[in-house]
Amino acid sequence: MAAGFTRRQVLAQATIAAAVYTLDPHELCCGVNAYAQTAGAESFELKKVGDGIWAAVAAVRYKVNSNAAVIETNDGVVVVDSHSKPSAAQALYKEIQAVSKKPVKKIINTHFHWDHWQGNEVYAQANPSLEIIASEKMKEALLRPNSGVGGVPFIETQLKNLPGEIAKLKADIQSAPSAAAKAQLESNLQQAEAYQKELQNLKPAVPNRTVAQTMSMQEGGREIRLMLLGRGHTDGDLYIYMPKEKVVVTGDAVVDWMPFVNDGYPEEWARTVGELEKLDIDRIIPGHGEPAPKSHLTFFRGYLTDLVAAVKKAGADGMPLETMKTKIADDLAPKYEKGMSRYPVGQYRDRVPINIEQVYNKLVKK
Numbered sequence: 075m076a077a078g079f080t081r082r083q084v085l086a087q088a089t090i091a092a093a094v095y096t097l098d099p100h101e102l103c104c105g106v107n108a109y110a111q112t113a114g115a116e117s118f119e120l121k122k123v124g125d126g127i128w129a130a131v132a133a134v135r136y137k138v139n140s141n142a143a144v145i146e147t148n149d150g151v152v153v154v155d156s157h158s159k160p161s162a163a164q165a166l167y168k169e170i171q172a173v174s175k176k177p178v179k180k181i182i183n184t185h186f187h188w189d190h191w192q193g194n195e196v197y198a199q200a201n202p203s204l205e206i207i208a209s210e211k212m213k214e215a216l217l218r219p220n221s222g223v224g225g226v227p228f229i230e231t232q233l234k235n236l237p238g239e240i241a242k243l244k245a246d247i248q249s250a251p252s253a254a255a256k257a258q259l260e261s262n263l264q265q266a267e268a269y270q271k272e273l274q275n276l277k278p279a280v281p282n283r284t285v286a287q288t289m290s291m292q293e294g295g296r297e298i299r300l301m302l303l304g305r306g307h308t309d310g311d312l313y314i315y316m317p318k319e320k321v322v323v324t325g326d327a328v329v330d331w332m333p334f335v336n337d338g339y340p341e342e343w344a345r346t347v348g349e350l351e352k353l354d355i356d357r358i359i360p361g362h363g364e365p366a367p368k369s370h371l372t373f374f375r376g377y378l379t380d381l382v383a384a385v386k387k388a389g390a391d392g393m394p395l396e397t398m399k400t401k402i403a404d405d406l407a408p409k410y411e412k413g414m415s416r417y418p419v420g421q422y423r424d425r426v427p428i429n430i431e432q433v434y435n436k437l438v439k440k
């Protein structure tokens with residue numbers, strides 16, 4: 075499924091989304107409307123970004139899937155991130171087998187959020203000697219209760235919330251304002267119910283190898299650098315950098331949507347992206363959205379920097395949070411709204427008030 079959308083599709087979907095979906099703060103990372111055009115199945119589009127390196131760009135689903143990176147080496151395949159559910163990992167695994175018959179030897183998880191690792195078990199079942207690699211901090215967060223929107227204990231929270239979510243979808247279907255909205259909600263409901271079943275049967279495959287600092291792997295003739303550059307989207311973001319091919323895989327530390335700040339460190343995040351910018355990079359595979367050129371880092375860091383500065387200044391001036399949510403959103407819009415609204419999800423206006431509130435809570439209110 076092509077991940078590109080026409081302007082008309084974007085507008086149509088955005089209208090439906092506005093009509094039928096209210097964001098639940100617990101789902102900001104990743105609970106979004108499915109689209110008619112990608113509602114049928116978990117799917118990925120493999121886009122070549124270097125010799126033997128593909129970005130697996132996720133079609134948008136009600137329960138969002140992260141992108142993955144597929145890296146072929148002389149003797150195997152390395153996959154970065156495994157999505158929100160085994161069925162999605164299975165779908166990508168099939169696509170990988172169409173481009174390489176070599177075994178998947180390693181999975182690397184960029185961070186602990188649920189939409190990046192819950193499919194690990196598919197690869198572990200296919201290869202009992204699979205290495206699952208993550209940062210030490212990621213593994214700690216993965217196993218700790220209340221570490222944010224991810225982690226093994228978070229599955230219980232998801233399972234607790236799903237019946238309410240399903241009941242709400244059923245009620246919304248009854249009061250849907252149009253046939254299109256109704257069809258959309260019915261698809262969401264179907265996906266929510268299928269997801270619930272998958273979660274009930276999930277056998278979490280957690281990292282069995284961790285890294286505490288930047289290191290280099292020589293992997294079947296290819297150098298893959300595992301880099302820890304500082305706190306950002308989470309405490310423990312891992313960047314996967316291939317210096318020869320000048321490709322970096324960032325997880326959600328860099329996305330082509332609006333950033334999700336809930337479990338993040340907004341001030342340090344901008345600095346960390348600045349560290350990433352020092353590398354020689356041609357292509358970025360972000361956690362969500364399309365592969366991007368290096369210039370995207372400057373744009374993304376600029377947003378974080380300007381957002382933090384604006385919220386801190388408004389806080390020092392005594393501006394109430396509710397006023398900030400509209401004033402700062404409008405002030406930053408000329409620079410960022412267009413570039414942060416390229417897809418029907420994760421758009422500027424949907425998320426900027428929440429970004430402002432989270433930065434306010436972390437840096438002003440404390």
Ligand SMILES: [Zn+2]
Pocket residue numbers: 103104140187189190326361362
């Ligand atoms: Zn994500």
Ligand SMILES: [Zn+2]
Pocket residue numbers: 103185187307326334
């Ligand atoms: Zn994330």
